[in-house]
Amino acid sequence: MGQKRILSGMRPTGKLHLGHYTGALENWVARQDELDTGGKRVFETYFLIADYHSLTTSLETADIFDCTIDMVTDWLAAGVDPEKSPIFRQSRVKQHTELFLIYAMLITASRLERNPTLKDQVRDLNMEAISYGHLGYPVLQAADILLYKGNIVPVGEDQLPHVEITREIARRFNKQYQHPELGDVFEEPEPKITKFSRLAGLDGKMKMSKSLGNTIFLSDSPEEVQKKLRKAVTDTQKIRKNDPGRPEVCTVFSYHCKFSDPQRVEQIERDCRSGALGCVDCKKLCATAISEELAPILEKRSEYVTQPDMVKEILLTGENRARMVAEETMSQVREAMNIG
Known part of the structure; x- marks a missing residue:
């Protein structure tokens, strides 16, 4: 079986926090570095800065470049390797919008309006009106994925409707336009249900x-982590140090489960339930565990912060690499359509 291709991305929101790390970055790095029994990479990975997608919910762009640099710096510090995985801005690879325009002709507005994920967004954001671009953002996502011939789409269950729209568009294009030599231009990507660890x-x-304002950033120093943990919510029924606690309802204990050694977690659970461990000391232990996890990220991040031109060069190189793949796809599209 040949190497599979995956495209993953985020909107440029600036510095990333532990939720981004446990929910996405760890998985990204694991897929990037996964090897088969022969020592070859299982996946060819591409990482997208979805700056056009950010316009669907906010038209503010004054800080978008600085936010992009901050976010990419965190990606690199967390282990995304630009030699293995091109990192690029959506807006710098114009083939995204070209393919989006073509795909927009292959799907009806009523089909997009039935998208349950969109309905949830409209409800959660209390939106009174929805823009054409927001309605069509699953079509742009389809262009993002299929432009790089993505085979696998790692998603949570709530994103499955978007993968189905991508598959429908690929199917519709292949039925309408056949490449004279290749046949089907696009392979229908397969969703890979991934349990994204929510923190x-x-x-x-x-x-x-x-x-x-309830985050710990990947760029937070040990002192900042300690300060933030002091205010973290614990078991509201554990008022005094010697009161027995309920780890299962404690936010700090959930952090221990992620960042502390398993044997330490077992001890903390026992001591919390018995009342031997107070919340203040528990938070100190937790802050130490988190900072130990962040230490190599902070060290690597500092290298990039002091060399901002390196991050910009990584973007430019990644964009050139992405553009070559994107243009190859669009050449096939244009030839199949006998257009352009």
Whole structure:
């Protein structure tokens, strides 16, 4: 079986937090570095800065470049290897919008309006009106994936409707236009259900979010981590140090489960339940465990922060590499369509 290709991406939101790390970056690096029994990479990985997608919910672009640099710096620090995986801005590879325009002709507005993920977004964001671009963002996602002939799409279950739209568009294009030599231009990508590890916010909310101010950033120093952990929500019934606790409802304990040694976690659970471990000391232990995890990321990040031109060069190189693949695909598209 040949090497499979995966495209993953994020909107340029600036510095990343632990939720991004556990929910995406760890998986990205694992897929990038996964080897088969012969020592060859299983996946060819591409990492997209989805700056056009960010316009679907906000038209503000004044800080988008700085946010991009901050985000990419965190990607690199967390282990994304630009030699293995091109990193590129969507807006710098114009073939994305070209393919998006073509795909937009192959799907109806009513089909997009039935997208359950879109309905959830409209509800969650209390949107009174939806733009044409927001309605069509699954079509742009389809262009993102298929432009690089993505075979595998790692998604949570809530994103499955988007993969199905991508498959429908690929199928419709192949039926309408056949390449004179290749036949079907696009392979229908397969969804790969991935359990994205969600990390609760410091305030106990379901997830970390910059807008809620409940995050620990990958760039936070050990002192900053300690300071933030002091305010983290624990078991509201454990008022005094010697009160027995309930680790299963404690945000800090959920962090221990992720960042502390398993044997340490077992000890912390026992001591919390018995009342031998107070919340203040538990938070100190947790802050230490998190900072130990972040230490190599911080060290690597500092190298890129002091050399901003290196990050820009990585983007330019990645964009050139992505553009070559994208143009090869679009040449096939144009030839199949007898257009352009």
